[in-house]
Amino acid sequence: MAVDYGEKRIGLALSDPLRIFAKPYMMLENQGLEALVNSLAEIIGNSSVQQVVLGIPWAIDGGKTPKTEETLQVLEHLQAHLDIPVLPWDERYSSDEAHRELKKMGRSWQQARLEVDAMAAAMILKSYLASL
Numbered sequence: 001m002a003v004d005y006g007e008k009r010i011g012l013a014l015s016d017p018l019r020i021f022a023k024p025y026m027m028l029e030n031q032g033l034e035a036l037v038n039s040l041a042e043i044i045g046n047s048s049v050q051q052v053v054l055g056i057p058w059a060i061d062g063g064k065t066p067k068t069e070e071t072l073q074v075l076e077h078l079q080a081h082l083d084i085p086v087l088p089w090d091e092r093y094s095s096d097e098a099h100r101e102l103k104k105m106g107r108s109w110q111q112a113r114l115e116v117d118a119m120a121a122a123m124i125l126k127s128y129l130a131s132l
Contacts (some may be wrong), residue, residue, distance in 0.1 A: 055091030
């Protein structure tokens with residue numbers, strides 16, 4: 001599973017059991033870390049997820065931004081509260097890739113706005129799976 005953490009929305013993506021394909025799964029409204037842990041724990045149990053990859057928004061030059069710091073804190077929280085490995089993954093450009101993919105799929109900007117978070121998570125997961 002990949003997680004694209006955002007201040008307002010959190011995108012989720014899942015892979016197939018063979019870890020070949022990444023597909024958008026859903027978008028959650030960000031209601032705080034405890035709600036996120038509870039939602040992820042339920043999905044992990046229901047979908048037999050074995051690992052979580054959390055997108056880390058590094059700066060273009062590879063440095064940290066305030067958003068990077070916030071997401072690294074989320075990473076630490078998830079690692080402490082989920083019973084499976086939670087790994088960081090560079091998510092630079094994942095939202096741009098998601099917008100391009102949705103455009104190729106013929107989504108209007110209104111539709112894309114509702115799907116971009118889950119698609120960004122799918123781009124993170126696709127990148128991670130390609131590295132294996």
